[in-house]
Amino acid sequence: MFKKLLTIACAAVLMPAAAEAAPFNSATIRRIIDGREVFIDRREATVDDTADRGQEVSTGSSRAEVLFDRRALGFLGNNSLIRLGEDCFRLDRGQVLVNGPQNTCLGTKVLGIRGTTYVLSVKDNGSYELAVLSGEATVGDAAENPVKDSSPDILSMYPTLNPVIGFGSSAWGSNASGESLGEAAGLILGDASFFMPLSQSLGSNLLYSYTTASSNFDGAWGASTELGYKWFNPDNRSISSVLMGYDGWDSAGCFQSQVALGGLWQKGRWQFGVNGGIPLDQCVNNLGYAIGQIGIPIADVGNQSITLSLSPYVLHGIGESFGGGRIGVNVPIGNQVMLSTYGQYDNLLDTVIGGQISYRFATKGGFVNDPNLQRSTASSPMPWQAKEFNTSSPVQIAMGHRRDSSPSQADPAEKVQIPEITNLIGNTNAVVQLKAGEEATFSPDGMLLSQKMMSKDRFSQLIIETMSGQNLLPESHAINLVYQQLYGVPNSTLLSILGSDWLIAARTPYPRLRGANNLVVPNNKLPKEEKEEETETAKTYVCSTSGNSFQYFQSGNVSGVSNITDATKFQTTESNTTGSCSGKLAGSNGMETTSPEFI
Numbered sequence: 001m002f003k004k005l006l007t008i009a010c011a012a013v014l015m016p017a018a019a020e021a022a023p024f025n026s027a028t029i030r031r032i033i034d035g036r037e038v039f040i041d042r043r044e045a046t047v048d049d050t051a052d053r054g055q056e057v058s059t060g061s062s063r064a065e066v067l068f069d070r071r072a073l074g075f076l077g078n079n080s081l082i083r084l085g086e087d088c089f090r091l092d093r094g095q096v097l098v099n100g101p102q103n104t105c106l107g108t109k110v111l112g113i114r115g116t117t118y119v120l121s122v123k124d125n126g127s128y129e130l131a132v133l134s135g136e137a138t139v140g141d142a143a144e145n146p147v148k149d150s151s152p153d154i155l156s157m158y159p160t161l162n163p164v165i166g167f168g169s170s171a172w173g174s175n176a177s178g179e180s181l182g183e184a185a186g187l188i189l190g191d192a193s194f195f196m197p198l199s200q201s202l203g204s205n206l207l208y209s210y211t212t213a214s215s216n217f218d219g220a221w222g223a224s225t226e227l228g229y230k231w232f233n234p235d236n237r238s239i240s241s242v243l244m245g246y247d248g249w250d251s252a253g254c255f256q257s258q259v260a261l262g263g264l265w266q267k268g269r270w271q272f273g274v275n276g277g278i279p280l281d282q283c284v285n286n287l288g289y290a291i292g293q294i295g296i297p298i299a300d301v302g303n304q305s306i307t308l309s310l311s312p313y314v315l316h317g318i319g320e321s322f323g324g325g326r327i328g329v330n331v332p333i334g335n336q337v338m339l340s341t342y343g344q345y346d347n348l349l350d351t352v353i354g355g356q357i358s359y360r361f362a363t364k365g366g367f368v369n370d371p372n373l374q375r376s377t378a379s380s381p382m383p384w385q386a387k388e389f390n391t392s393s394p395v396q397i398a399m400g401h402r403r404d405s406s407p408s409q410a411d412p413a414e415k416v417q418i419p420e421i422t423n424l425i426g427n428t429n430a431v432v433q434l435k436a437g438e439e440a441t442f443s444p445d446g447m448l449l450s451q452k453m454m455s456k457d458r459f460s461q462l463i464i465e466t467m468s469g470q471n472l473l474p475e476s477h478a479i480n481l482v483y484q485q486l487y488g489v490p491n492s493t494l495l496s497i498l499g500s501d502w503l504i505a506a507r508t509p510y511p512r513l514r515g516a517n518n519l520v521v522p523n524n525k526l527p528k529e530e531k532e533e534e535t536e537t538a539k540t541y542v543c544s545t546s547g548n549s550f551q552y553f554q555s556g557n558v559s560g561v562s563n564i565t566d567a568t569k570f571q572t573t574e575s576n577t578t579g580s581c582s583g584k585l586a587g588s589n590g591m592e593t594t595s596p597e598f599i
Contacts, residue, residue, distance in 0.1 A: 027051045027074070027084060031065035033235070033469050034078065038064045056083045059094070065470060071151040072100025075470050091128075095121040097466040099473045100154045106130075106139060109446030113137045115372060117475045119462050126444035131454060131462055132434045134372075134478045139446060140431035152371075157474035158203030159370040161507050162362040166193035170214065172354030176522035189214040191358065195507060203472045204232035204502065210245075210509045222249025226260065230506050234471050237496040238267040239505045247277065251520050254283035262510055264293075268492065269305045269501065271295030275510070285521040287317040287348075291326070303489055303500050304332040315348055317521045322348040335367065335504075336360055348525060367507055372478045436482045456487040463494055472499040542567040543581035543594035551586040553594050560586025564599070 028050045032038050037060030040051045045064075051057050057066065058081040066074040068089075076082065080094020088103040088110055097119045098104070104111040104120055106128050111120070116135030122128060130137065171188040191214045199207040207229050215221040226245030233240065245260040262275025276290040291313035297305035311326040324346025331339040341355035432448045434440055437459065440451040454462075463483075467473070480498040483490050495501050542564060543553040551560040552567030561567060572579050579596030586594050 025053065025069050027057055027069075027082075027089070028067045029057075029064055030067050030073075031471060033063050035060070035062040037062040037078075038076075051084055053084050056081055056092075058082075063469070067154070068098075068100070068102040070153050070155060072098055072102030072154055073473060074098045074102065075466050077466065091120055091122050093122050095119065095466065097133075099475050100157075101151045106442050107444050107446030109139050109141060109442070111137060111139050115475075117473060117479060119466055127449065128442040128444075128446070129439065130434065130442065131439035131458075132436050133459070133462065134436045134475050134482050136436070137434045138431055139434075139440075139442065139448070154474060155202065157371050158200075158472070159368050159372070159474075159477045159503070160200045160203075161197045161206065161503070162364040162367060162369050163197065164193075164195040164360050164362050164367065164507060166195070166358050166360040167191065168193075168356060168358030170354065170356035172352060174349055174352045174519075174522070176348075176350045176524065187216055187220055189216050189220070191356070193358070193360075193509070195360075195509065197507075203474065203476070203499065204234070206230045206506045208506075220250060222247070224248075224260075226510065228510060232472065232499070232502045232506075234469060236267060237501075238265060239502055240265050241505075241510060243275075243510050251283070251285070254285070255281060256283055256286055256520060257281045258286075258288070264510060266295070266505060268496065269295075269297040269307070271307070271309070273510075283520070285317070285523070285526060287315050287520055289316070290314050295330075300492065301332055302334070303495055304335075304504060305492075306331050309342075311344075313344075313346075315346060315519075317348070318525070318527060322346045324349070348521065349519060352519070368477060368503055370477050372475050373481075437486050459483060459487065460490070460494060463497055467497050472502070477503065538571045538573050539579070539598055540569050540571050541579045541596040541598040542569060543584040543586070544597045545586050545592040545594050551588070551592065553581065553584040553586045558585075558590035559588055560590070560594075564597075569599075570596075 029038060029040075029045050029047055032045075032047060036044065036046075038045045039058045039060075040049055041055050042058070045051075045057070057064070057076065059076055059078050061078050063078050064076045066076055068074060074082075075097040077095035077097075080096060081092045082096060083090045083092060085105060088105045090105040097117065098113075099117040101113055101116075103113070106120075111118075111130065114136045116137050117133045118135075118137050119131045119133065120128060130139070168191045169189065170191055191212060193210065193212040196209045196211075197206060198209060199205075207227075209225065209227050211223070211225040213221070213223045224245060224247045226243045228241055228243035228245075230239065230241040232238075240263075242263045243261070245262075246257070247260055248255065248257040250256070257280045258277040259280060260275065260277050262273065264271060264273035266272070271293060273293040273295075274291070275293075277288060279286040279288050291311050293309055293311045296308045296310070298308050299306045307330045309326075309328040309330065311328070313324055313326060315322045315324065324344055326342055326344035328340060328342030333339065336359055338358050338360075339355070340357075341353075343351070343353045345351050430448075432440065432451070434451065437454055438451060439454050439458070441449040443449055463479070467476070473479070476497075476499045480490065480495070480500050483494070483498075489495075490498065490500070492501075544564075544567070545551045545560070551562060552564055554561045554566060555568045568584075570579060579598070581594040581596050584594050586592055
């Protein structure tokens with residue numbers, strides 16, 4: 001008797017509430033890919049169509065994303081069919097991936113979940129294959145009195161990015177005018193930055209602001225700010241971004257400023273972008289620019305890549321345009337440190353080389369805030385609510401290790417706790433429990449036939465089959481962490497499908513080197529100022545005699561004239577002369593010398 005009571009008490013603690021079927025209402029089509037062959041009760045369905053209890057959703061060659069009562073998401077594979085019952089849905093053929101607390105009927109059993117993403121398939125002989133990608137799943141008899149469901153809105157469970165602060169140092173030098181590198185121009189700066197997510201939706205759209213400031217603490221300083229938008233395209237797993245920004249910096253007594261515009265498209269860590277700057281100031285040495293960029297991944301480092309960038313550009317200043325090219329290398333060191341270096345050449349700036357080291361950290365302990373890794377354990381049902389305790393059959397309870405508390409943040413460097421795996425095979429009333437990384441086969445009646453750990457290839461195959469081309473799941477990031485703990489870092493294809501590339505690219509600012517783009521025309525290349533010639537005013541004078549009776553020289557008149565208005569006028573433009581009256585005689589006898597008299 002004591003042993004039986006102890007068994008019942010253990011069941012109350014260990015049996016997950018998720019094993020009970022929650023009331024079910026509807027399934028809404030959210031997305032259709034690979035054609036249009038999605039049907040509700042054999043009628044062609046479109047996005048936003050809804051199936052209710054008693055109806056069926058099926059696919060032909062297409063696949064569909066389905067929202068179950070806003071508490072779970074499902075990816076229905078091609079040639080698949082699900083029937084919507086009162087308490088769960090039943091997969092009659094094909095394959096479905098479910099993320100969230102949506103229960104599934106397996107013959108006479110119910111598949112319940114807790115913080116889980118699982119893949120369910122029906123084989124030709126009617127048996128079921130169940131694989132758990134994250135969380136836990138249980139298969140057992142349905143409860144007679146379902147517990148009221150309190151699951152959160154699944155669309156609110158996507159990971160979000162935290163604000164990021166950065167510090168670092170950058171330097172550049174130029175041999176403009178043919179002098180030794182760094183002698184003509186160059187700076188070593190201290191840098192600070194702040195990245196702020198402004199709006200995030202469905203884990204794949206981000207509006208952000210990014211601000212930087214730099215100074216050499218000796219009079220040279222500058223600041224930049226930008227507003228950008230990034231989004232993830234599940235069709236080809238590409239990431240796109242656009243930005244508009246402002247740059248300002250002090251340069252040789254004139255404050256430089258410019259508007260910056262840019263766009264970037266990346267896929268498989270290849271990058272194709274363009275950006276430019278339009279001067280706003282009236283400085284004579286300002287430069288506008290337009291630069292293209294091709295980023296080539298040359299080596300993988302963890303879940304990132306070392307990138308080689310090739311960037312042709314055009315500079316415009318002092319009324320002329322100058323073409324050039326830049327080559328650079330970006331090296332990530334973990335998730336927080338980035339090293340970059342570049343070199344460029346053109347006919348205006350000659351050779352320029354530079355580099356930067358930056359350290360970035362999140363304000364809330366991790367770059368990613370994932371609510372799926374913070375979810376508290378659901379409460380267990382009371383023993384008398386479960387059908388197993390209302391029969392005369394012996395009771396067998398799954399006695400496995402419980403999952404440890406999940407980490408509070410979703411940084412990829414953190415680990416998801418994977419409990420030890422215990423085979424749980426019992427009689428017809430036993431509860432079968434599966435952990436992340438396990439798969440099991442069940443008979444058409446829901447009886448357990450086999451249970452084992454998935455191989456790395458099998459786990460990878462399920463991700464590619466069910467999630468390729470689909471939107472990111474709320475638990476995509478959690479699945480990535482499970483994979484890393486079980487098998488190591490996923491390959492680049494899996495990282496892009498699971499959204500790891502997106503989470504890194506989304507929090508990484510647009511790759512425009514602000515120091516390199518805030519250059520000015522070198523002083524020796526500025527047009528030389530032409531000195532204005534002084535215009536001298538012509539001076540007019542006459543030649544007059546001295547004495548009491550003035551006589552003025554008049555050409556052709558030997559004795560001259562007494563009225564100055566009748567005198568012959570002379571001019572000089574030489575500012576330092578007093579004029580000359582040599583040989584110009586006047587007077588009563590015509591022999592008196594004269595001297596200049598300016599009028």
